[in-house]
Amino acid sequence: MATKNDKPLTPAVLHILLALAVRARHGYGIMKQVEDDSHGKVSMGPGTLYGSLGRMMDAGLIRESDQRVDPEMDDERRVYYELTARGRRALESELERYREVVALADGRDLQPGSAHGF
Numbered sequence: 001m002a003t004k005n006d007k008p009l010t011p012a013v014l015h016i017l018l019a020l021a022v023r024a025r026h027g028y029g030i031m032k033q034v035e036d037d038s039h040g041k042v043s044m045g046p047g048t049l050y051g052s053l054g055r056m057m058d059a060g061l062i063r064e065s066d067q068r069v070d071p072e073m074d075d076e077r078r079v080y081y082e083l084t085a086r087g088r089r090a091l092e093s094e095l096e097r098y099r100e101v102v103a104l105a106d107g108r109d110l111q112p113g114s115a116h117g118f
Helices: 011-020 027-037 046-058 085-107
Strands: 062-065 080-083
Touching (some): 011 046, 011 080, 011 085, 046 062, 080 085
Antiparallel strands (some): 062 080
């Protein structure tokens, strides 16, 4: 469950953590996964991506990985990133926060198309 000390994540950080939740990825792979996950609604440019990755590394949410998805097909210059334990906890906390908000909206019948909805 989220605590008062947990700060909400920015949308960019949340999407990056989600992209890295299953496996390590390089920058372009993260950008493509975010676009796929959001069905094209979120497009992350290099400035946003690499600025976020730097801050996330400084915060201990992610780290560079030695893993390569397919070493024979990969460019050795690519840097891969993976979640740290702290990053996984931050993602879990944020997802719990979202679940609580959705439960609140459901309890108030605030779904689209409902009598009180939007």
